[in-house]
Amino acid sequence: MRKAATVLFGATMFSLGYVLSHPDEDTLIIEKNANLLPDFVQPMNAKKVDDFNFKSDIAKDVCEELKKRYIMNDEGIYHNFLVSFAMGQRMNKVTDRRFLFMTETLNITKSSDGYEIDIFCADGFCKVKTQRIIDTTSLGVIDYNLSIGYEKSICCMVSKESEKYSLPDNAKVIDGLWNELILKYAVDKNADITSAKKTAFDTVNHITGCKLLSVSAYFAYDFKATENHRINDGHYFIPSASYSNILSALDGGASWNF
Secondary structure (H helix, E strand, O other): OEEEEEEEEOOOHHHHHHHHHOOOOOEEEEOOOOOOOOOOOOOOOOOOOOOOOOOOHHHHHHHHHHHHOOOEOOOOOEOHHHHHHHHHHHHHOOOOOEEEOOOEEEEEEEEOOEEEEEEEEOOEEEEEEEEEEEEOOOOHHHHOOOOOOEEEEEEEEEEEOOOOOOOOOOEEEEEOOOOEEEEEEEEOOOOOHHHHHHHHHHHHOOOOOEEEEEEOOOOEEEEOOOOOEEEEOOEEEOOHHHOOOHHHHHHHHHOOOO
16 A cells, blocks of 8 residues: 555646645655646646746746746746646656656545545556545546536647638637647537547648647646635645646645645
C-alpha cells in the first residue's frame, strides 16, 4: 500500500502549485494520462493571462521565468506546449515529489483516519492511503454529479500562411505567441473525442490561408466561475480549469491550505 498525506487528482497547474508551495508535505499526484497539464496545455486551451497580481511567490517566479525564456510575452500570450516543458523542468528539481501517470482511480473509501483509494497503474491494482484529497480534474464535475455551469470544446492549432485568411464563424479564436492561432469549437457535453476531432479536422482543413498544425486529443473545459466544493471531510473538488488561465490556477494551488 502506498501512503501520502495529500493526494491530488490531475497533474494540473493547481496541483503543481500546491506541491511546490508545500515542500515538506508528503504529496502524490495521480494523473490518468501521460502528460502534465491536462487542464490548459494538453487541450490547447491557451487563455491569455490578463492579471499579473498574484498572491504567491511561486506564481510570480514562474511568470518571470516564462517571460525570460520568451515562452510568454508581456501581454500574457504564451506558447502552449513550452509551458508544459518549463513546468516539467521545474518539477524535476523537486526531488522528493511523486507522480503516478497513466493511472486510473477506481474507488475512494472513507476511513477513520482519511481515505483509501483503489487505483490501477503500471504496478497493477494498488491501494493508496491518504489523509486528504484534492480533485483538480475537469471530469470531477461529472463524477460528483454537481450542478456546475461549464462548456466543453475541442481546440485546433493553425498557422497563418498568408495575409488574407478566413476563419469560421463558429470558432472562438485565441491568439498564439508567434504565428499560430488556436481555434476553439464548442461541442455537446456528451460528445466523444473521436467524433469531435474528426469534425474539427474536416472544418479546419477547408479554411483559406491557414494551415492545420494539430488537433487536441483532450477536451477543453471552461467553467462559468472558479469552483471550490467540499465533497467530504478533507476531500475537495477544485477544478484547475475553472481558473481564468494557467498562472491563476498555479497561484490558486500555491495559495491553498486545508
